[in-house]
Amino acid sequence: MVEVYGADWCEDTQRTRKHLDSLGVVYHYINVERDQQASEWVKQQNDGKERKPTVKIGQQVLAEPSDHVLDHALRQE
Numbered sequence: 001m002v003e004v005y006g007a008d009w010c011e012d013t014q015r016t017r018k019h020l021d022s023l024g025v026v027y028h029y030i031n032v033e034r035d036q037q038a039s040e041w042v043k044q045q046n047d048g049k050e051r052k053p054t055v056k057i058g059q060q061v062l063a064e065p066s067d068h069v070l071d072h073a074l075r076q077e
Contacts (some may be wrong), residue, residue, distance in 0.1 A: 002027035
């Protein structure tokens with residue numbers, strides 16, 4: 001299961017979502033600006049910072065990953 005935590009206006013979130021779409025990866029997108037619990041979870045994962053996007057792939061949590069880092073994490077899943 002892949003989850004993407006981000007914001008609609010965030011260019012990095014948009015890039016990550018487009019990359020996952022191009023790979024055909026099914027993921028769940030959570031807008032942290034509309035979901036307070038998701039925002040708090042992201043902050044817990046990132047030393048109190050709301051880093052966008054934060055991507056959860058299985059048990060891995062990646063903050064603002066590059067496309068290369070995403071590809072590597074997806075191959076390990």
